[in-house]
Amino acid sequence: MTYSVLFVCMGNICRSPTADGVFQKKVLLAGLSDAVKVDSAGTHNYHPGSAPDERSQSHAYLRGYDLSALRARQVQDADYAKFDLILAMDWDNLALLQGDCPPEHQHKLRRLTEFCQTFDATVVPDPYYEGADGFETVLDLVEDACEGLLGHVRRQVQK
Secondary structure, eight states, rough: OEEEEEEEEESSSSSSHHHHHHHHHHHHTOOOOTTTTEEEEEESSSSSSSOOHHHHHHHHHTOOOOOOOOOOOOTTTTTTHHHHHESSSSSSHHHHHHHHHHHGGGGGGEEGGOOOOSOOOOOOOTTTOHHHHHHHHHHHHHHHHHHHHHHHHHHHHHH
């Protein structure tokens, strides 16, 4: 069985590609690359085809994640059927997804922070207008949530 996860933020250049890169590495290290597919997208079409924000890339790289191959795209209607789990970074993007998602796929929509194990956060804050600390906070939250998500996905794949 293949299980697929889509990470979603507003422009798909900071938070969702960070989650994409972090989770892809965790999936690889867990030996699940053949069973788990990972992607990211934005609710807005602000940066189509663009690489992740340089600050996201540099902070991620310092922790061992390479985001350079990722490219921004907008969520497509087909994504709702294609992915098993669609994870928004915050309430606003979750609401936009809920507004566009067909009723039969609403159950796939969640927030990434629901999988946090250490941090008590409801959202992954947008670091775009923040300094270095904002990008570090994103990585802290994403790493924590992706660890919890890996356990969830592993259980789904083993069903």
